[in-house]
Amino acid sequence: MSTIGRAVINKIPEITSNALGDNKIELIVPAEKIREVITIIEEELEDAMPESVFGIDLENDQYQLIYIFWSWSTKTLVQLRVSLEGEKPEIESSCDIFPGLEWHEREVREMFGIDFKNHPDPRLLLLPDELDGAYPMRKRFTTDQSRLEESGIAPPRPRPKPEGGDSK
């Protein structure tokens, strides 16, 4: 197990780990411990780079969050997996520890409806205002045309009829 994995598990024993390959480790983190774990990563890996945070919809109100950090000098990749459940799950924001996570968290919030508590800037990132609360990356959001009206996006305009007389 990599050094960082051991450091995290020594401090917070309820965390479990999976090896993903050479120097790649996955830690299963309970939602309430996420800030502690990210703080340990920030202290132990001084060149940790926050690669991304994203959600996965496992349906039936089950969600997962994946955090990925990369440290080039120790060549360590740390993947944190957090399970969440509920209609509107919540987790603490970590973007004061790594500012680079701010936009990723905003994106997860608008796409999956996972709320980040104490996020400094909870505006929409990519979506137009009409889609606020629609959570388009959830599996139950169907993308067919029948939802078009509900989304508030204007339907495509009907084609103008060609000018001129009938060809008959």
Add this chain to the structure above:
Amino acid sequence: MSPDILDEAMEIWFGPQHVSAHGWATKLTLVGDYVVECDPNAGYFHRSAEKVLEFKNFRQGALVLERMCMLEAFLAEYPYVAAVEKIAEIEVPERAKIMRTIMMEMSRLHSIQFWWGQFNAELGFFTMALWPWVDREYSLDAFEELTGSRHTVSYSTPGGVKYDFTEKFMKQLHRAIDRFEDRLPKFRDMQMGSPTFRARTKDIGLYHYKQGLKWGLSGPPIKACGVPMDLRKDDPDPNLAYDMVDFEIPITENPEYPGSSDALDRMEQRFKEAEVAVDIIKQLLPQLPESGPIIDPKARAKANRLPEGEAYARVEGTRGVTSLWLKTLDKAQTAYRAKIRGPCIASYYALKDLVPGSKFADFIVIFGSLDPYPGWWDR
């Protein structure tokens, strides 16, 4: 900052219609000539690529990825292909590995040539905008001969590559590289020797690499601080041929501020990146076997339905760490979840902290020197 200074503040939008703002809009708050607040806005280019990937099969998916950044299309499509290969356990013939790597480095060269011209055009240095763009045409001609398309190349596919190198293509490839090498000293002289350019970029957009890493920066913006962080060495993909070449990671060091970089360093860094890309191509070309398969014959069947799995594939793009995280269910025809991580989401976000305090005219220098491409954050 006292509140009465802000009474005179003016808010202006830089983009989305501005010619230098290719699909992004930043709200700047100005007091006199100085920026006091910078609010980058994303979303003007959003095409819900991650949702689209949930409806495309594993051979079509790479086509979505290359549209994220057409300037580095060979690099942009690769993480998806690599993730599919990891889950399906597809072997790639050696010849295809080398061909992929050559084309990815060509893509890097082309992307830098384009950025070079664009950055100089934004600074009003139009001679150095048009010269690299002429050379870029030679790379594009080679891409067109190989794949039939100048930008959306769709070259890598699970199991190998789609098209073999032809004689005419090899001629065009050599012509593009030779022309670059021939003109490089002249370009360097013209660019770095220009007092106007140096005055506009020296000490502009200065940050320490530790701060850069916290924002999530990678690639040339970090290497320009003197930090050799490069996935080609640190975590090379097994289906690429970087282990067959001998190269040093290019870095640039700022003599006055060790560990930091300004816009001038980042320009110098792009010169070195292009040189190393050409060096890798020149080392790989003699190692390319004369003949042999370019695709694993079983790959097509394997990529039709994937087993349950998760894979994370990364590549060192022109702008930094470019990656894709893929989750599939058993006997999947499409991805269950695909997360695209573009490098530029960090470099665009960084403007929020980096720009305040600088002059309004320097905003575009800072922005351009980080080389953000909207496709990478909007997806």
